[in-house]
Amino acid sequence: MAQQIAQKLRLTSAVLGTVTRKDLAAAFRAVNPNTAFDLGRADKWLQGRARPRQMSVYDDWARLLELEQSGAWIAESDLRAFTAAIAARHGVDSAELERRAGMQFDASSHDERGAGSGLAGTYACYSRAWSPYYRGQLIKGRLSIEAGPGVHGLTATYGETLPTGHLQLVGPVMPAKRGVYLHLKDVGGDTQFFLCLFPQTQPVSVLGGYMCGSAVIGPEAQPSLTRILLVRLRDAATGAGTWGGYLPAGSSIAADLVSLGIGLEHPEAVDRQLDRFLDAYSDDGAIQIPPGEFRAILDVFDRHWLQHAG
Structure with missing residues (x-):
């Protein structure tokens, strides 16, 4: 093909x-x-x-x-x-x-590239952990969007520092009228994440939406979904070398942003607002399908398929 x-x-x-x-x-x-x-x-x-x-x-x-x-x-x-x-x-x-x-x-291709206007930059990313060992905790990542090949001329690199090592995924950024889409693939493995975000608005200070993928650290593969916030940094070098990974339980995003050069007024109120955004739909903020539930359905359809094989 x-x-x-x-x-x-x-x-x-x-x-x-x-x-x-x-x-x-x-x-x-x-x-x-x-x-x-x-x-x-x-x-x-x-x-x-x-x-x-x-x-x-x-x-x-x-x-x-x-x-x-x-x-x-x-x-x-x-x-x-x-x-x-x-x-x-x-x-x-x-x-x-x-x-x-x-x-x-x-x-x-000016129109196509114009759709990505203002997206280039470095972002601090916050979402809920998918790993069962860090249930309910925040995980922090770094996303860089740079000029690159392709219709829209934008390429994203996303990284997390995990207990098992550094995870890095790369892929195209596809801005459109109804959203911004990123399909990221692990440069050294088979991990893939897909982000569906609200369309950017100037001055592109923050992006938000959903991230879909599978837990990297865990005993079983689980299709997972979480809301994600991407806060744009003024200085790409801020915090270099100290990025990412699981944040301690009860961590304040507002306090973490201060360490990255973003000091927001009324940090307690900001934290409550961000927590509400990230925790929607479930107690720990991540939406996952228990493997046992799917295996039970798999058993029904596998048995029917095999009974009628040939």
């Missing part, structure tokens, strides 16, 4: 030196005057909203890049392999190629 087409097209444009969508379409026509690569569809492909269905587009693409690999390989390869192949073929450093790709079509 074709994957990461938008990023691959940007890398292709970067290595060819094409500036606009029209330039890229002209390059495809140069190798095949009857190519199925056209401006109308290319706009959706470059925004990641669709991908070419005709195999001939990928065949033309392979000819355009003068690759030994087939069009099918271009469609199905992962982004790292694709980047390495075209960088080697055209004698360009991979890191430099990725940097150029991140700058492609800036003018024509």
Whole structure:
């Protein structure tokens, strides 16, 4: 199945030196005057909203890049392999190629990138712990949003310092009219978090919404949901090296923010307000499905499936 087409097209444009969508379409026509690569569809492909269905587009693409690999390989390869192949073929450093790709079509994608206006920065994140060993406690993380490749040009890095080591997840930031979405993946494992946040409003002092994932520390896998607050810091270096992890029971978020350079008036009232936000729907603020409840349902449907197998 074709994957990461938008990023691959940007890398292709970067290595060819094409500036606009029209330039890229002209390059495809140069190798095949009857190519199925056209401006109308290319706009959706470059925004990641669709991908070419005709195999001939990928065949033309392979000819355009003068690759030994087939069009099918271009469609199905992962982004790292694709980047390495075209960088080697055209004698360009991979890191430099990725940097150029991140700058492609800036003018024509102004609206998409504008949706993320003001989001870049560093945030102190507070949510309720999912681990059964820290039930009811707050967990603190650090989120950095920076310019990067992709339609919206934003990449997020989220980290927590846990008793088992440092957890770091990276992924795209996808601002939209109805919300801000982040899909974060562990750079060294298989942990994934998904954040669905309220749309940002200027001056983007705080973000809030839901974080969904599975507890990292615990005897069983549990799909989990919690509300999360992301407080933007004026100085990204504040508290560097002392970030994250489980906060002691009864900890004050307002007091913790003071250590990060944010001193709020009436801290007791602020703490009550933040606690109400984070603790909605359950006593400890986290919503989790007990594994036993799901296993009981699994038993019903597994038995029915097996009884009617074949």
